[in-house]
Amino acid sequence: MAIPNYQNIMLPLLKYAVDGREHSMREAIGALADQFNLSEDERKELLPSGQQPLFDNRVGWARTYLKKAGLLAAPKRGYFEITEQGINVTRQPLREIDVRFLNQFPDFINFKSSKKPDDNVITEFDEISEKTPQESIELGYQKIRQELEIDLINRVKNISPEFFERLVIDLLIKMGYGGSRRDAGKAIGKSGDGGIDGIIKEDKLGLDVVYIQAKRWNTNVIGRPEIQKFVGALYGQRAKKGVFITTSSFSQEAKNYLSDIDIKVVLIDGQELAQLMIDNNVGISTVSIYEIKNIDSDYFIDS
Incomplete structure (x- = not known):
């Protein structure tokens, strides 16, 4: 089945804790994954950033919202337990718990009212969205990045060959190749040996x-x-490594050919070129920086 959204996880998570014991997030994630019959691929599916499993993130946000409503408590880091109020909720004939349901609890209302007046749109979004706030941020970031990649490669396609040569130098240096920029500048574009545009450290x-x-x-x-x-030019130089960079793309035949030769050749097409430029801050500038922070539980340990 598909990975459930964080609101669909709330009721199963609350019922999982109804025994009154302390439960670790790790064991809860495993138990709920079994309950939802998730496949191994679904359990391993990552957020767009690739930094956390998607299901783990959704269980985490379900726990956070249940805590804000006073239905769960956190006795120590990485653990949770049900509250008396949470037990009373599990006694109701509920089919699901969502953000609208949580609006009946004063603690949750206080949590929502602590937001700025301008955040009303965010509150309404929380109530209807199937994605966690972190997923929404990451998906938004990915969309912005994809649009930037398209704009960037279109711009690169229209620069002069000389400018493109300098761009390649800047990128390779940012990636750690070429020694000094002076050395790289001498190497790129100076070979003139059929099929080779340059040599770089x-x-x-x-x-x-x-x-x-x-x-x-x-x-x-x-x-x-x-x-x-x-x-062929690489063989003529007894070279072992080569990089072919283009603003265009490579045919499947071209890619398949490289699997049958001994020389290591890396193909960088327009899309990957744009991605590398963004990752290494070549030809782009930072507009905004957002930091996602969490409580440092170790700080609040009273020794």
Whole structure:
């Protein structure tokens, strides 16, 4: 079955704690995953950021909302237990618990009213959304990033070949290649050896080198012949490593060809180029920074 949203998890989580014992979040997540018959892939599915399993995050937010309503308590870090008020709720013939249901509890109303007046839209969103607040933030971030990738590669496709050469240098240096910028500037674009645009140090000491091919194309798909030409040039130099960078894309035949050769060649298409530029802050600037914070439970341990 599909991974349940955090509101659908609230009632099963509350009933799980009805025995009155302290329960760890880890054991609760496992028990609820079994109850919802989640597959291994569903249990391992991650948030867009890749930093936490999606189901774990939703169980965490279900617990948070139940705590805000006074139905669960947190006796110590990573554990929870049901309250008397929570036990009374489980005695009702309920089919589900959602944010609207929690609005009857004063503690939850106080939690919501602690938000600024301008946050009414957020409150209404909480009541109808199937996603946790953290999921909504991460999905919003991913959408902004995807739009930035599209805008970025369109801009790169329209710069001059000389500017593209400098962009490649800046990116490789930010990624830790090329030694100094002066060394990289000398290497890229100076080879002139059929199929090779430049040679750059793999590390700052120059213990190994990487051969570069860069194609600033608007629409052309890079096919197998272009990759074969590059690989042939690498063999001619007795090179072991190469990187082919393009603003376009690579055909499946071109990708398949590389699995049959000994030389290590990395293909970077327009989409990945844009992603690398964003990750390494090349050609972009930061507009806003948002920090997601949590209580440091260790700080409040009275020794």
